[in-house]
Amino acid sequence: MNAIEICNLKKTYNGTLEALKGINLSVKEGDFFGLLGPNGAGKSTTIGILCSLVNKTSGSVKIAGYDIDTHWTQAKQNLGVVPQEFNFNIFEPCIQILINQAGYYGVRRKTALERAEKLLDQLGLLDKRNTPSMRLSGGLKRRLMIARALVHNPQILILDEPTAGVDISLRRSMWTYLESLNAQGMTIILTTHYLEEAESLCQNIAIIDKGTIIANDTTKVLLQQLSSEVVVLYCEAVPNTLPTLPNVTLTKIDDSTLEAELSQEKGLSVLLQELGTAGILVNRAKNKSSRLEELFIKLVKV
Amino acid sequence: MFALQWVGFITLMRKETIRIFRIWSQTLLPSVITTTLYFLIFGGFIGSRIGKVHDHTYIEFIVPGLIMMSVITNSYANVVSSVFGAKFQKNIEELLVSPLSATTILLGYLSGGLLRGLLIGLFVTLISLIFAPMQFHHIGLIISTVFLTSLLFSLAGFINAMFAKKFDDISIVPTFFLTPLTYLGGVFYSIQYLSPFWRHLSFLNPVLYLVNIFRYGFLGISDINVPLAFSSLILLVFVLWTIAWTLLKKGIGIRQ
Numbered sequence: 001m002n003a004i005e006i007c008n009l010k011k012t013y014n015g016t017l018e019a020l021k022g023i024n025l026s027v028k029e030g031d032f033f034g035l036l037g038p039n040g041a042g043k044s045t046t047i048g049i050l051c052s053l054v055n056k057t058s059g060s061v062k063i064a065g066y067d068i069d070t071h072w073t074q075a076k077q078n079l080g081v082v083p084q085e086f087n088f089n090i091f092e093p094c095i096q097i098l099i100n101q102a103g104y105y106g107v108r109r110k111t112a113l114e115r116a117e118k119l120l121d122q123l124g125l126l127d128k129r130n131t132p133s134m135r136l137s138g139g140l141k142r143r144l145m146i147a148r149a150l151v152h153n154p155q156i157l158i159l160d161e162p163t164a165g166v167d168i169s170l171r172r173s174m175w176t177y178l179e180s181l182n183a184q185g186m187t188i189i190l191t192t193h194y195l196e197e198a199e200s201l202c203q204n205i206a207i208i209d210k211g212t213i214i215a216n217d218t219t220k221v222l223l224q225q226l227s228s229e230v231v232v233l234y235c236e237a238v239p240n241t242l243p244t245l246p247n248v249t250l251t252k253i254d255d256s257t258l259e260a261e262l263s264q265e266k267g268l269s270v271l272l273q274e275l276g277t278a279g280i281l282v283n284r285a286k287n288k289s290s291r292l293e294e295l296f297i298k299l300v301k302v
Numbered sequence: 303m304f305a306l307q308w309v310g311f312i313t314l315m316r317k318e319t320i321r322i323f324r325i326w327s328q329t330l331l332p333s334v335i336t337t338t339l340y341f342l343i344f345g346g347f348i349g350s351r352i353g354k355v356h357d358h359t360y361i362e363f364i365v366p367g368l369i370m371m372s373v374i375t376n377s378y379a380n381v382v383s384s385v386f387g388a389k390f391q392k393n394i395e396e397l398l399v400s401p402l403s404a405t406t407i408l409l410g411y412l413s414g415g416l417l418r419g420l421l422i423g424l425f426v427t428l429i430s431l432i433f434a435p436m437q438f439h440h441i442g443l444i445i446s447t448v449f450l451t452s453l454l455f456s457l458a459g460f461i462n463a464m465f466a467k468k469f470d471d472i473s474i475v476p477t478f479f480l481t482p483l484t485y486l487g488g489v490f491y492s493i494q495y496l497s498p499f500w501r502h503l504s505f506l507n508p509v510l511y512l513v514n515i516f517r518y519g520f521l522g523i524s525d526i527n528v529p530l531a532f533s534s535l536i537l538l539v540f541v542l543w544t545i546a547w548t549l550l551k552k553g554i555g556i557r558q
Contacts, residue, residue, distance in 0.1 A: 013558065051399045054558045073303065076401040087392035091324070096317075103313025104400035106306030148396075 001065050002026040003156050003187035004050065009059035011045050011211075019045040021211040022059065027189060027204070029155075032182045034202035034219070035191045038300055042211045043191045044084065047160050050189075051081045064155055077105060080154035082145045084161045090134035094125055094144055097133060098151045105152035112151065119147040123177070139170040146174070156187040163194060175201060195293040199223075209300045222295060224264070230288040231268065233258040236281040243278040245271070259288065310402040314410025318384060322418050329380065329418055330425070333372045337426045340368055341433045344490065355492055356523040361434040366517040367489030370451060372426045374484060374509065375476070377419030377452040381411050381459035382472045389463065394556055404551040408460065408543075415456025416449070423448055437520055443532070444519035450535050451512050457542035464546070464555040483509045493525045511535070 004027040011020040020042045027033045037043045048054030049061060052068065061068045064078035088097045095116055102112030120126045123143040128136060133144060142162060149157060159178070163171040171194075178201065182188050192198055198205060199219060206216040215222055238258050242250045247266040251259040258280070260271060272282050322329045345361030355363040388394035397407050430436070438444065458475075466472045487509030493501045504510050511531035518524040549555065 048558065052557075053395055053398055055553060073306070073401040073403075076399065077306075079399070081399050083392075083395065085392065087395050089388070089391060089393045096320075100313055100317055101396055101400075103316075104310050104397060104402055106309045106401070108309055109313075 001029055002062070003029045003031065003064060004189065005060075005062040006046070006050075007060045009046070009049065009061060010057045011042075011049065011054065012057045019211050020049075020057075020059075023208065023211070023213050025206055025213060025216065027187060029187055030182070030185055031187055032178075032201055032203050033187070033189045034198035034205040035189060035208060036195065036198055036205060036296060037191075037208035041208045041300075043208055044160060046208070047081075047158055047189075047191060050158060051079060051083075052076065077152070078155045080149035080152065080157045082142075082149045082157070082159040082162050084164065086133075086141050086145065088133050088141075088144070088148065091132055093130045093132055094120060094136070094147075095129045097144065098148055101148045102151045107152055115151050115153075116147075119150055123147050139166050142166055142170070142174070146177070150181075154186075156189065157181065158189045160191050161193065162190070163192065163197060171197070195296055207296065207299055214299055215295075229262050229264075231260045231262060231271075232286050232288050233260055233275070233282045234284040235275075236283065238280065243274075243280075245274050245278075258282075306401060307403055307406045310400065311406050311410050311413075314397075314402075314407065315413040318380075318410065318414030319417060321384060322380065322414060322421075329376075330422065333376055333422045334425050334429065337368055337372055338429050340364070341430060345433045356521070358521055358523070359434065362437070362521065363492070363517075364490055365430045365434055365436075366520045367487075367513045369423050369426045369430070370448070370509075370513050370516045371484050371489050373419045373423040373448055373452050374455045374512070375480065376422040377415040377455040378459040378462075378476065378480060380418040381415040381456045382463045382466075382475075383459075384414055385411055385460055385463035386466050386469070386472050389466070389556060390469075398553070398556065404547055408547055408550055411460055412453060412456045415459060416452050419452035419456065420448065423452070439522035440519045443528075444516065447512065447515045447519060447532070447535070450539055451516070454512075454535065454539050454542060457539065457546050460546045461542065461549065464549045466555075483507050486510075488513050488525060508538070 004025070006023060006025040008022045008024060009020050010018075010022050012018050023042070023046065035043050035046065045054055049056045050063065050068075052072070063075040066075035066078070068075045092100070095113075098116035098119065099109065099112045102115060103109065107115070117126070117129070120129055123146060125140060125143055125147065128140060133141065136144060146159075146162065163174055166174070175197065178188055178190075190198065190202060202219055204217065205219050205222055207214050232253075235256055235258055238252050238255055240252070242252060242258075247263040248271055249261040253259055262268065262271060268285065272285075275282055341361065344364055349360035349364070352360040354360070385394070427436070462472060462475050486504065487507050488504065493504045493510065496504065505526075511526055511534060514524040514526045515528055515531050515535065518528050
């Protein structure tokens, strides 16, 4: 069974702005799925419809096999949502926010309290248990939103740009946490502008642009669409005249740096060997940019 | 299914109750102070110089109206500020993404309006005992009227909050409609003392009916037809419930 099934979903705002032009999308159970797209592409509208914050114009949506129109209670019970913007009551203590949220899903107070404390502990918020949410830092607020989305034990977790504005160490700890949830069987749907994040976490990716899905496949297959890849090579010394090698274009950046655009047929180890033979010793190598970023730019023509 | 909705309702009711007591200096105290001043000034200082109204002292006459005025303003204020606050901070989304039905959400918010309205009504009643002896002509009518009035204005507050886009929008109705209607609704006078034009105009004021039903419950006197007014009150509650429920169900003002 698919965790999410979207069929011919359309959304028009104010009768004129066509935000979604009939998208079809399915997310497998247990998947770590990335929904990417530039600003205004329709990501948040799609997420909004899934979580009942946006009314769809037409089409159908099933969550854990339940239609959101006919079986909305069951559909909503299976879904946890981490929205893009902070949306909790700023005056309420963290523990109260979690207990209330659990209550809205029918979790009784005693169980809610146990779950809330466990989640606060897991997300490093236990010492902020009784602190009003407005006194938390941005990063802690993000963690509290994740805890809130999990307190009713959903099967599917939707995160709308969860790491926006979060420092790198917290971002990485959030990635680890999300990976552990996914490993336990939870389906995770992620929208993000950090393509490195999507490339590293997501098993499947869909790219949406101007209300249409323009790519939808496994991350591996999508990345294979790239005909070439640019690698930055840090060398002992780079001569003025570069050797001509098959399936690669070399460009000298400075006396110790070289850029190599490799075609798909060319392996990095072969290139390093060939450069060594030509007397260019490479100390380190790295991708010029995230491969997904290159694909994204190619597809959405930004 | 029922268990889920019940737990959700209790959670929302508890949340609203905590809110009322957390900010008690804004929710409970002001009405108590204002009404005490009314009792002192209109009942004690000025009232003693005013003759009897329908065979009752002036303070006895105004007590039911003042209780009703407090219930109306507090029920309305509680729901409008709580719902608009949730809209403004976007935490109403917590409810919208949850499996709670529109009925449960509406009942949860109304419970806050009812609690505050009835609590203030009780406080004001207790304070009035310092100034005037309490009479009960029809206790059942008193209880049902105060409950239905609190419910009616809680629903009105909810509808106002659903349409409100900024804080100004939630103060326009109380300032320009609710307060004038309450003050001109026969709280401080009997409309029989008005000229025919103003008397007839007063019949268009819904608050007049509420105050008079309530006063009838205490003193057994009224300027209007009580059974007709009470039936209209029930009808109005039903109409506002339908509007509020439909707005919530369709997500007007809260969903895109």
